Amino acid sequence: MFAKRGLTTEDMVVLSGVHSIGETQCTQIEDRLYKYSKAQPRDPSLDPTYADELAGKCLAPDTLPAEQALFTMVDFDPTTPLDLNNQYYVNLMRGRGLLQSDQVLITDPQTGAIVYRMAASSETWSKNFFKA
Structure with a gap:
């Protein structure tokens, strides 16, 4: 679905970060x-x-x-539920992804590496989120 719209795997993982709110x-x-x-x-x-x-x-x-x-x-985010931020990725690393479709992002080698990068830097996530 993402690829049909010209989005990459990284874009999909980055855009999934919207689950830091709601x-x-x-x-x-x-x-x-x-x-x-x-x-x-x-x-x-x-x-x-x-x-x-x-x-x-x-x-x-x-x-x-x-x-x-x-x-x-x-x-979606038990830590900072009202803030759009990279806490979503930190939560995934801690086994605190609410949806199973979110949590599996950390277990796949390709998407897991992206999760780690997004968790490490809120600036990197923000930049990539707005780009995607």
Whole structure:
């Protein structure tokens, strides 16, 4: 999808940094917290402390009315949720990427190197973000 618009892999990783602000519904992360696999209900790529914090906000789906689960929200960035900055990448390095699609950026050799570069310098990230 990004390539069709003339964007590179680096552009995709840089633009993903927009997840340093905003929030999402708990329904978007409940599989990572409660239904990751039969052998392991919680996604092992999540920092355990962060996973516990999320589970405290996003209760197990079978314990809530469906409409309540739809309206329970969590911040993309638990550290600086109101600031557009490179904290998103630092969070990924610490296993604190809210969405699984974000967290996998750190595990791929090609995108992982970009994550490390963006985490190291807010100036580098800002420059690349506005360019992309």
